[in-house]
Amino acid sequence: MKNNQVPQENTSPGKFPKKFYFSRRKYCTFCKDKIKLIDYKNYKVLENFILETGKILPARVTGTCNFHQKQLSKAIKRSRHMALLKFIEPKRG
Amino acid sequence: MNRKYEIGFVINPEANEEEIKKIIDSIVEIIKKANGTIENIDEWGRRRLAYTVKKHNEGFYVFINVEAIGSTFVEIERRLKLHEKVMRFVVLRLDDKLKKANRLTRKWKRIERMSKRNVESEPDDEIINDDDDGKED
Numbered sequence: 365m366k367n368n369q370v371p372q373e374n375t376s377p378g379k380f381p382k383k384f385y386f387s388r389r390k391y392c393t394f395c396k397d398k399i400k401l402i403d404y405k406n407y408k409v410l411e412n413f414i415l416e417t418g419k420i421l422p423a424r425v426t427g428t429c430n431f432h433q434k435q436l437s438k439a440i441k442r443s444r445h446m447a448l449l450k451f452i453e454p455k456r457g
Numbered sequence: 458m459n460r461k462y463e464i465g466f467v468i469n470p471e472a473n474e475e476e477i478k479k480i481i482d483s484i485v486e487i488i489k490k491a492n493g494t495i496e497n498i499d500e501w502g503r504r505r506l507a508y509t510v511k512k513h514n515e516g517f518y519v520f521i522n523v524e525a526i527g528s529t530f531v532e533i534e535r536r537l538k539l540h541e542k543v544m545r546f547v548v549l550r551l552d553d554k555l556k557k558a559n560r561l562t563r564k565w566k567r568i569e570r571m572s573k574r575n576v577e578s579e580p581d582d583e584i585i586n587d588d589d590d591g592k593e594d
Binding site: 395398400401404405431442444445446447448449450451 | 465467506507508510516518520545547549551554555558559560561564565568
């Protein structure tokens, strides 16, 4: 029960959560470059947001904002349709 | 109301240069009939596909940016769908998405303001570090 009490003390006093300072903060790379529309033709950029198997990486891993993540998932799906990116492949070995 | 659209399609690698020209010209004609304007035509040429489509490993990529009335694109889509040498196509409307994306400029301004505040309040980090070391013990 003592272990349960400790984290409550951590969270209560500060207005901003203290974890903010400890984890290196992720940022949206599209907001940083000030890109408004994500283009499905620009497949080299989209490759950074998929795994080797072709899966789309979640926003909590990459740090993209909600607005851009929605666009990104659509852009990846369009470029898959146009055979610029591959569809999901099962892992080998 | 003229609207901005983007058309992209992949042509079968077995097609001649004449056939590729015919497909592009047919689209250009439809747009000119509807008093639309073509902003630019982007030909990537032959490219390797990410996966095989109809037993082909290559494709001829063409992208066209157009400004025209929305009803013309119904006909363009129908043409592309029926054409045998067109393997894949996408028709996208861009202007409404640009309007939505203009909200972002407000957000970016807010973030810039916040980042300036955070730089000023940097010295707080040291104090917080000391607190947490004490709690771990």
